[in-house]
Amino acid sequence: MKVLKLSAQGLPQSWISLEEAVLHYAADEVRWEMGQQVAVFRGGHNAVTGRQSVIEVNSIIGTKGVPNINPFDLKPSLSNAKLFARDRNVCAYCGGRFHEDDLTREHILPLAQQGRDHWMNVVTACRSCNHRKGNRTPEQARMPLLYAPYVPSLWEDFILRNRRILADQMEFLMAHLPRHSRLHA
Numbered sequence: 001m002k003v004l005k006l007s008a009q010g011l012p013q014s015w016i017s018l019e020e021a022v023l024h025y026a027a028d029e030v031r032w033e034m035g036q037q038v039a040v041f042r043g044g045h046n047a048v049t050g051r052q053s054v055i056e057v058n059s060i061i062g063t064k065g066v067p068n069i070n071p072f073d074l075k076p077s078l079s080n081a082k083l084f085a086r087d088r089n090v091c092a093y094c095g096g097r098f099h100e101d102d103l104t105r106e107h108i109l110p111l112a113q114q115g116r117d118h119w120m121n122v123v124t125a126c127r128s129c130n131h132r133k134g135n136r137t138p139e140q141a142r143m144p145l146l147y148a149p150y151v152p153s154l155w156e157d158f159i160l161r162n163r164r165i166l167a168d169q170m171e172f173l174m175a176h177l178p179r180h181s182r183l184h185a
Contacts, residue, residue, distance in 0.1 A: 006062045012158045025055045035059035035168035076157035085160045092123035104130040119151040
């Protein structure tokens with residue numbers, strides 16, 4: 001399970017482990033918290049008061065300090081898992097929905113024709129369509145795209161990075177997605 005760490009201003013910073021979250025709580029770096037309580041850590045007893053230390057961790061925390069991510073500079077890293085999630089496992093050519101094992105990263109302008117490996121030049125394709133298209137553009141192969149590629153926003157990227165998002169974390173992230181996002185259900 002991961003905790004969604006936000007800046008004090010509410011911008012996503014990273015997915016962190018429960019242990020990393022406890023360190024933020026212990027260092028008094030948590031400015032605010034949202035979502036449900038996901039863990040309780042119990043420490044030692046105070047020699048003077050006899051009270052046991054307790055840290056309750058929420059699923060979403062806002063931390064003090066200056067964000068280390070500028071959302072306007074963000075260029076989300078490209079991976080097949082994130083690409084397939086962006087495109088909802090749908091082939092851009094035949095429209096079929098496939099298991100990840102049956103999908104490929106398809107370059108609209110092929111690398112052999114000086115195409116580049118970036119979000120705006122890649123779509124999800126089934127193995128059959130990718131093989132049929134080969135080193136041709138969609139126009140050359142007479143295989144029109146069924147949808148256009150796009151660069152995920154900061155909020156979409158945080159959803160695409162984590163396969164096991166808690167309901168309250170997903171609700172928070174989904175509330176910030178651009179209207180055109182394919183990640184809307």
